[in-house]
Amino acid sequence: MKILLTEAEVRDGVRRMAEDIGRFYGDKPLTIVGVLTGSVVLLADIIRLLDMPLRVSVVQAKSYRGATTVRGELLINADLLPDLTGCDVLLVDDIFDTGHTLFELLGKMQGLGPKSIRSAVLLRKRGRQEMTREPDYCAFEIPDEFVVGYGLDYNDHYRNLPYIAALEPHEIAAGKSS
Ligand code: IMP
Numbered sequence: 001m002k003i004l005l006t007e008a009e010v011r012d013g014v015r016r017m018a019e020d021i022g023r024f025y026g027d028k029p030l031t032i033v034g035v036l037t038g039s040v041v042l043l044a045d046i047i048r049l050l051d052m053p054l055r056v057s058v059v060q061a062k063s064y065r066g067a068t069t070v071r072g073e074l075l076i077n078a079d080l081l082p083d084l085t086g087c088d089v090l091l092v093d094d095i096f097d098t099g100h101t102l103f104e105l106l107g108k109m110q111g112l113g114p115k116s117i118r119s120a121v122l123l124r125k126r127g128r129q130e131m132t133r134e135p136d137y138c139a140f141e142i143p144d145e146f147v148v149g150y151g152l153d154y155n156d157h158y159r160n161l162p163y164i165a166a167l168e169p170h171e172i173a174a175g176k177s178s
């Protein structure tokens with residue numbers, strides 16, 4: 001594993017992003033919605049850096065199945081969302097890769113009648129995007145490598161690493177056969 005972003009770099013990036021978000025919304029009440037499961041670490045950190053009146057919620061989106069790193073069908077479970085009617089909503093996810101997950105989630109949540117909806121991600125993978133809509137906030141651009149840590153998993157492992165690391169191709173191959 002190769003460390004792409006150290007714990008201190010991640011912390012600084014999250015702080016900068018929280019400052020941008022705070023500047024945009026000011027004291028207006030905000031509903032933050034984290035995408036399960038990858039956003040849980042970012043969600044926990046970023047909500048403590050924001051000081052407007054805040055509601056915190058989650059939505060589940062699953063696309064990467066089992067050991068594969070190829071995108072499958074996206075399953076969205078929005079049962080845990082509160083009433084979003086008339087609210088300013090910020091959707092938070094770990095990584096913006098092809099953009100399909102965020103695009104579909106934003107579309108679904110738009111249908112729930114929020115006043116506004118924006119999105120924030122920790123990472124954006126360079127050169128992978130297939131959708132026209134980009135996240136409103138992004139802490140880091142990274143090369144096109146499979147990364148883990150700070151919430152991001154490979155086969156549900158490594159989410160607890162406090163830094164972001166890229167898996168070597170042989171580590172990905174090893175995971176597939178196990
Ligand atoms: P997208 O729909 O292609 O933008 O994929 C976004 C989702 O795929 C994220 O929410 C992640 O859960 C997952 N994902 C994409 N790239 C990576 C990666 O490098 N490591 C771990 N998960 C990833």
Ligand code: MG
Nearest residue numbers: 036037038094
């Ligand atoms: Mg995810």
